[in-house]
């Protein structure tokens with residue numbers, strides 16, 4: 001019975017004609033899918049490479065591994081190789097750590113960056129070979145434009161020297177952005193944004209602005225974002241040792257403190273609420289960063305939390321800084337910068353601080369904010 005039916009089906013001329021047309025089509029489809037010569041596959045397996053092609057369009061020849069993949073059919077065979085040249089440096093000693101006076105590693109294995117704990121030559125080689133592009137975002141709204149000149153001049157001396165840098169200056173006064181001579185591979189990008197009446201809102205809205213521009217622009221132009229205050233000057237090396245997926249900085253006033261003393265937001269009604277029995281460190285609002293993806297997540301989430309607070313008529317004690325601290329409680333940073341990276345000379349110079357790399361410029365708060 002079954003056999004008869006099959007013979008009948010095979011003998012059906014309509015079925016045969018259909019197979020003759022359909023089977024070559026299947027062959028053609030598979031061939032183009034795997035060779036990828038003239039037709040871009042839209043099947044799921046190719047999605048991440050499609051994404052990579054779009055994201056990496058402006059990268060130099062040696063990084064276009066995606067094209068190799070499409071010709072040769074193997075992604076793993078074309079990963080970027082980072083190969084250090086022969087170098088002369090002192091050996092790391094397992095039994096003799098370079099610093100014993102400070103914590104250099106968190107319990108979740110994020111390094112804490114202090115002078116003497118890293119070799120910048122090794123790191124520069126690694127990041128140079130990745131052809132890393134860094135975006136430095138800084139806001140200068142209203143009178144704060146006066147800080148730009150010193151900020152940029154000192155950044156040219158100390159910030160990511162030898163690497164590609166975009167300075168993203170967000171301001172409501174684009175005409176007041178001074179002209180500063182920049183080294184090769186570095187540029188200023190002025191982004192005009194709106195201003196807010198209260199300085200607290202100016203400070204908090206940075207989260208919104210960074211997340212918006214991260215999505216629209218930064219993701220296409222840079223690999224890492226570094227987001228800082230503008231009322232600052234660089235006074236010593238700040239380089240690729242700071243880069244990691246997502247990083248924060250120990251606040252100069254609290255790095256020795258107990259968690260109960262941290263000025264976290266303590267009202268449960270706020271989205272930034274942290275209980276007295278919680279918290280690792282107190283992070284400063286004026287210096288954080290990471291990959292564009294991670295900074296987007298951080299700023300977008302902090303902005304949403306700020307908006308929720310606003311709808312509930314509550315404002316966190318230290319504004320964006322409170323929300324940043326809440327974010328880092330639940331999303332541990334993958335690297336932490338010591339207060340060398342955010343210092344205020346009004347706090348003196350403790351022995352533990354071998355370098356002051358990025359220092360607050362004294363300001364008259366009342367005058368500059370009004």
Ligand SMILES: CC(=O)N[C@H]1[C@@H](OP(=O)(O)OP(=O)(O)OC[C@H]2O[C@@H](n3ccc(=O)[nH]c3=O)[C@H](O)[C@@H]2O)O[C@H](CO)[C@H](O)[C@@H]1O
Pocket residue numbers: 138139140141142143144199202203228229230231284285286287318319320321342368369
């Ligand atoms: C070094 C540090 O960790 N600073 C943090 C600290 O305050 P600060 O006292 O350092 O705040 P601030 O006056 O520097 O304001 C923060 C930033 O907002 C921008 N701005 C502010 C006002 C204005 O009229 N125009 C303007 O452009 C500017 O980029 C400035 O650097 O706490 C703030 C929240 O309360 C922020 O979290 C800051 O990042």
Ligand SMILES: [Mn+2]
Pocket residue numbers: 229230231286
């Ligand atoms: Mn500041």
